[in-house]
Amino acid sequence: MAAVDDARTCGDRAALTEALHLAQHCLLGPAHLDLRLRLGEELLAVAGATMDSFDERRGLLWRTTNLYLAGDPHADRAMNLLRGALDAEPHLAMAYALSAMEVMCAIRAGSLVRAEELAETSADLGRRAGDHDVLGWYGAHLTTIRFFQGRAAELLPILGDLIASPELSEPNDAFLGAMATAASMAGDTWAATTALSRLRRPSLRKLRHNSLWLVTLYGAALAARHLNDAEAAAEIHDLLAPFAELPAMASFAVTCLGSMHFALAATALTLGRTDDGVTRYRAALAANEALGHRPAHVLAEAALADALARTGQSNEALLHRDKARAEADILGMSGWIESWDAAEAAGRPPGPTTPGGWTPGRQRPRDAATAVGVDAPTGRASCVRFGVGWRVRVGDREASIPDSLGMRYLATLVSNPGAVVAALALAGRQVGGHASDATSAQGVIDEQARHAYRARILALESQADEAEAEGRADDAERARSELAWLLEEISRATGINGHDRTFPTDAERARSSVQKAIHRALVRIREVDPAIGEHFAATVSTGTSCSYRPL
Structure with a gap:
């Protein structure tokens, strides 16, 4: 910020626009959201004063990114302005960033198959642009899509490769959080515990407060719930509480997991605060509806049904459960439906944060690879x-x-x-x-x-x-x-x-x-x-x- 102040006083507008652009890269953590919004608007104002179309497009890119990260209802309008500017005067790298946000929007809309197609197209565009974030952004897209499809177990080998990949632009804690969640959901307690322990060494408070911070702790919160780790849940809850009203998003708004209230509800239930969990799930429902995030809304419905059943409110629980199942069927979230069916058949309450052996998705735990009696599908692969x-x-x-x-x-x-x-x-x-x-x-x-x-x-x-x-x-x-x-x-x-x-x-x-x-x-x-x-x-x-x- 001292460098930004120097650029403001030196009289060189090119230096100022570059400083305003770079400063926002350094302030992508949620704690700096308000400051970043002001810097982005200043960048647009300076670009407008100089009639610089390149900086104007950069300013529109930052405005779109910042509004999505803030959960602002005008973010879609900003995206359309950016799209129009790039149509009039193309720029490959900015077009790649826009395409990645379009994948996020498709995920929110519940068009998961379409989102995967867009993710592949976006990754190809990123490779052509020579962007160093291609692997990380594509991995984030695929991880989010599989999570909402209820097929997180498929991600375990890929997440392991991504965590250790030297191709990522920086060490990516978010994939550790995703590994903790996916492994716990798949019944691989050892892998889940290991990933969560790595995140907590020496403390979650030491994690870099960057563009991946929210989604990293979101994954840690769900893993702590599955593992019934009250100590981790308490630490996560305290860290996330100030950001409850934000969506769980990463980087340049390239992916979205829904309202942070959902993760806070999971930590509340892990800590035995059932009433707080119910309140948080209701808040997640409302927030996901405002975001237009249909898959996250489905999981909040199912989780609220689970929490309500625990408090004896069976009639309302049944209502939310039926809504979740019907919407999940429409959106192709078949892995979750199969999991809910399996949970009910086993006499367990079906909710996406239920600990203790519930395996979302059609996949079996890893050790099932050696099990007998697995029917091989027929036909040509x-x-x-x-x-x-x-x-x-x-x-x-x-x-x-x-x-x-x-x-x-x-x-x-x-x-x-x-x-x-x-x-x-x-x-x-x-x-x-x-x-x-x-x-x-x-x-x-x-x-x-x-x-x-x-x-x-x-x-x-x-x-x-x-x-x-x-x-x-x-x-x-x-x-x-x-x-x-x-x-x-x-x-x-x-x-x-x-x-x-x-x-x-x-x-x-x-x-x-x-x-x-x-x-x-x-x-x-x-x-x-x-x-x-x-x-x-x-x-x-x-x-x-x-x-x-x-x-």
Whole structure:
């Protein structure tokens, strides 16, 4: 702010507009909302005085962002003004920010399938703009969509990759909060507890007060409720209470989870304050209605029904429960409906913050991947690339799986059902269009070179396997490329002592590496959806030749 004051007094309007723009980036936490609104309006005023169309568009972008983050009813009007300005004079980076907010608006409207399509289009636009936030924003979009669909369990592998990703513009605590919530909802208590503990080390009060702060604590609040962690709930409640009237949003208003009253209601119930929880859920209902956030409104209805049932107000509880179910059916929130049905069948009160084994979404807990009796869906599968992962479908089931070398191999097999594909062809080593065992005869090398080659080969294989397991596809490809080059050099080498060193052939190495990669991909699929995993276990064969034969 001292730099902004200097820019105001120096008489250089270009310096002032840049300072006003950068200051808002530094003040994206909710505590600075009023100051940021004033700075944004000042930026617009300075741009208008100088007739600078670039700064005017930046000012409109900030106004739109700030009004959405404030939950202001005029935010939609500001977005239309921004859209009109960009239509008249395009700017790729600003268009990307606008497209990300349009995904958020689609989520609020309950158009979840449409929102996912817009998210993929937005991510493509961001990549063209060279924006460093593409992975984080797309991850936020997908996480929010799956949460409202009741399919949070699908996110566990993706969230794990995002938390550790070096591609994010900064360490992203919000994905830790999302992991805590998704894991607790999926019944993975260990992963949920670990994520919440990482957020609280040394204290939630130490979290950076930035554009991700609200959504991070929102996720922590729901996780604390599922885990019945009263100590965490008390800390979260005190931190969030001053921001109860704000929507839970992230970054440049790219995603919205609904009213913060919802998270505060969850912490109140965890602390045994049932009446306060009921009051907060009623406030969340009203706030989500004002925001036009239909999926969040549905979850508030269901949660209020749960809280009312706990206080003995069964008639009103039934009314809200029926409303939630009917609206969820309209919006395609099928995972939640299935969870409510399962909870009722088990004699548990069905509400989205019910702790103790309730698993929102059609997915089973992670350890169910080893369970028996999981029916494999029939029909032909499809693997479609989207964003940072793959959408895998079999019958009426669908799962989101992170990208990996094994998923690419699997997608190739699935796109050629019934075909027998050589592992060497899958691995990309072909001669004249046909898989070829190019190293059936090895040269001779001396003993010292033999040990050196062996050590390097083992190191490269280990690097490639580790990179694939961690989702670092580029690093895995580099290791595989060096390994292929090394094997080619060995095949032509002649030693000085006449000792032959018989290395496995390219075909054998391809068989081993492809088999391992596909196996890791199938493990991940099974973790997300055991039934889809069973389908592939029954239909995919690997070896020197591989195939996918639908049931």
